[in-house]
Amino acid sequence: MSAGAPVRVLVADDEPMVRAGVRAVLATDPGLAVVAEAADGHAAVELAQRHRPDVAVLDIRMPGTDGIAAAAEIRRTVPGTGVLMLTTFGEDEYILQALGGGASGFLVKSGEPEELIAGVRAVAEGAAYLSPKVAARVVAHLAATGAGAGAARAAAARERVAVLTAREREVLALVGAGLPNAGIARRLHVVEGTVKAHVSSVLARLGVANRAAAAVLAHEAGLRPEASGQ
Secondary structure, three states, rough: OOOOOOOOEEEEEEHHHHHHHHHHHOOOOOOOOEEEOOHHHHHHHHHHHHHHHOOEEEEEOOOOOOOHHHHHHHHOOOOOOOEEEOOOOOOOOHHHHHHHHHOOEEEEOOHHHHHHHHHHHHHHOOOOEEEEHHHHHHHHHHHHHOOOHHHHHHHHHHHHHOOOOOHHHHHHHHHHOOOOOHHHHHOOOHHHHHHHHHHHHHHHHOOOOOOHHHHHHHOOOOOHHHOOOO
């Protein structure tokens, strides 16, 4: 994405009215441009390969190739395209699967229009974006996976996070809040290159594949920007 150019977006959903709604919301921001639309996951992958958008907004449930499989294939074949998943209530387990497939953001279809714009922009900038509703649901879903599992997961997350330095925990808390590198740099009063190095170190030391997975871990461990001392 060149400086000053609009963020190019692919929208994929099998419901025409949902696609129209997403397109209408994105059209309110002159810095965003929908370059292609798809009604199923297979078409979404083909269009992503053809148009190479900055962000692909994918519904999780689509006929044929679903959004999870499409997200994984897009990330594999068009690594420059970030993926933002659209979900509905009751699909928490799919969110966790999508995390493993490389999706960078998650939104609830019933959320506020501003969240869609914020999510697209965050993913375009290389950040993870978990809407507050989605983050809360993911953590709640993990906590409900079995008797005592919630406390065990939280304890395990805190243990994993404990290996980080104080600064790395601050960075992780801000990643969990959905801030891109530039926003974290401003928050911590450091240069962006330093933040990139910290994020790379955090991902490696935590053994997670991407910022979205790190964000979930931050929520599990109870890390919040307010607790980071900033």
